[in-house]
Amino acid sequence: MGLESDINSLVKSVDLELYDTSIVREGEDTIYRVSVLSTETENGKRKGVSLDSCVDLTHLISPLLDVTPPISGDYRLEVGSPGIERKISSIKQFAMCIGEKVSINLKAVDKIRDKIRGVLTKVEDSKIFVEIDGEEISIDYGEISKARTYFEW
Incomplete structure (x- = not known):
C-alpha cells in the first residue's frame, strides 16, 4: 500500500473521508496538508469537521509519516477541512x-x-x-x- 492509501485507512478509522493530500509552501515553511470531510450529513449537506477530530487524526497520521515521510527535508503536518470553497480536481x-x-x-x-x-x-x-x-x-x-x-x- 502507498502512503495515501495508508492515510486513507487512518482517516476512515475515525469516520472521516479523505478529500485530498498536498504539499504546499508558505513562505519558508513546507506543509504536508491532509484535507478531510465528515461522513455525516445534516439537511442534505455534509457536517463540518471538528477541531478535536483533526487533532485525533493528526496523532494517528504523525507516526506513519515518521516511518514514511511524504517528502525529504523538514515539513509540517496540517490536518483539516478543505473549506467551504475548495478546488475540485478529480x-x-x-x-x-x-x-x-x-x-x-x-x-x-x-x-x-x-x-x-x-x-x-x-x-x-x-x-x-x-x-x-x-x-x-x-x-x-x-x-x-x-x-x-x-x-x-
Missing part, C-alpha cells in the same frame, strides 16, 4: 461534493458557455450533472478545465 472529489454549489470552467470556448455555476446533482462515470435554474445539464469530465465549490454569502 471525479472522486466531484462525487464528494454532490448537493453543493459548484463553479466550473470549460476547456472549449466555442460552446454557448465557458463557465457554469449551479448545484452538483450527481456523478455517473465521467459525466458531471449540474442543475442550473431548475434544468439539469451534463458535462463530460474531460471538458472541465477548472472547478470549485462556492458559497453565496
Whole structure:
C-alpha cells in the first residue's frame, strides 16, 4: 500500500473521508496538508469537521509519516477541512461534493458557455450533472478545465 492509501485507512478509522493530500509552501515553511470531510450529513449537506477530530487524526497520521515521510527535508503536518470553497480536481472529489454549489470552467470556448455555476446533482462515470435554474445539464469530465465549490454569502 502507498502512503495515501495508508492515510486513507487512518482517516476512515475515525469516520472521516479523505478529500485530498498536498504539499504546499508558505513562505519558508513546507506543509504536508491532509484535507478531510465528515461522513455525516445534516439537511442534505455534509457536517463540518471538528477541531478535536483533526487533532485525533493528526496523532494517528504523525507516526506513519515518521516511518514514511511524504517528502525529504523538514515539513509540517496540517490536518483539516478543505473549506467551504475548495478546488475540485478529480471525479472522486466531484462525487464528494454532490448537493453543493459548484463553479466550473470549460476547456472549449466555442460552446454557448465557458463557465457554469449551479448545484452538483450527481456523478455517473465521467459525466458531471449540474442543475442550473431548475434544468439539469451534463458535462463530460474531460471538458472541465477548472472547478470549485462556492458559497453565496
